[in-house]
């Protein structure tokens with residue numbers, strides 16, 4: 001499969017710096033999500049890899065061969081890339097088999113061989129027996145499977161996904177996540193998946209690149225991005241939680257001792273984190289009501305399904321904390337909050 005290296009790539013549209021000095025390595029067979037708010041440059045990055053955009057500076061290399069820089073541009077059709085868009089880009093007047101078999105027909109593959117391979121990939125994406133159906137008679141999830149099958153039949157070495165599930169309802173999205181994961185395992189293609197849905201990125205990929213304003217803030221595994229965000233914007237973008245300023249007053253084996261509102265607690269931190277004022281991420285699952293800890297007052301409890309989401313005001317400060325409780329505390333009650341897990345965001 002294909003090892004993709006982007007080196008020092010930038011792309012500007014008028015006043016907008018859509019990509020700014022991007023350095024990213026997508027190892028062969030990896031599954032990476034590009035996650036970030038609207039306008040952060042995700043789609044531009046995909047288009048750069050696909051060959052629909054040229055970098056103003058920097059380069060894109062496939063397996064060590066430069067395929068794009070300001071003077072070179074290998075055309076999209078020569079890159080061996082499949083793309084699955086939010087809009088399915090299927091031909092409504094053709095049936096499923098014709099849509100899926102199109103790349104093979106374009107290459108002149110004989111009808112019998114084409115039929116065999118189309119049947120095979122339709123089975124892979126869970127659409128056995130749908131060959132003769134018109135694509136406009138399919139549900140959104142089924143159309144997305146057809147688009148995916150078309151990438152697979154073409155033996156795309158790289159598959160790019162641009163918010164492919166954005167039009168689907170929650171239930172279908174979950175089932176498509178399973179399909180994508182399965183296809184990745186089976187095909188071994190290098191996959192890059194654009195989304196602004198953090199849950200999707202966490203569930204799907206083995207690595208997440210979190211982007212903001214044309215830059216990559218962090219590239220790491222989903223657990224790393226969630227548990228140890230490298231930047232406050234990553235912490236704010238992925239998962240629930242609040243960021244507070246607290247004082248690092250000591251080092252421990254696992255991290256640091258911090259002080260907030262006259263109470264001390266321990267937090268994980270990057271090696272070499274200096275003492276002094278620091279930003280600390282407190283997620284709901286790292287907090288619990290107890291007999292000791294940070295003094296706070298209960299502001300509200302909202303039922304969120306299995307648990308109540310409880311908002312608390314830290315006594316003597318502006319900070320609000322959020323934690324989950326099976327039984328909601330009384331609104332207005334004075335409580336203590338114990339910190340069982342926290343992360344010092346690198347400064």
Ligand SMILES: Nc1ncnc2c1ncn2[C@@H]1O[C@H](COP(=O)(O)OP(=O)(O)OP(=O)(O)O)[C@@H](O)[C@H]1O
Nearest residue numbers: 013016018036037038039040041042043044045196
């Ligand atoms: N062809 C273009 N001409 C002018 N500006 C563009 C063009 N393409 C992208 N941009 C701008 O570049 C920035 C990055 O756009 P891009 O589409 O890559 O973001 P995105 O992260 O994919 O956003 P979204 O999640 O909304 O799709 C935006 O400010 C966008 O308006």
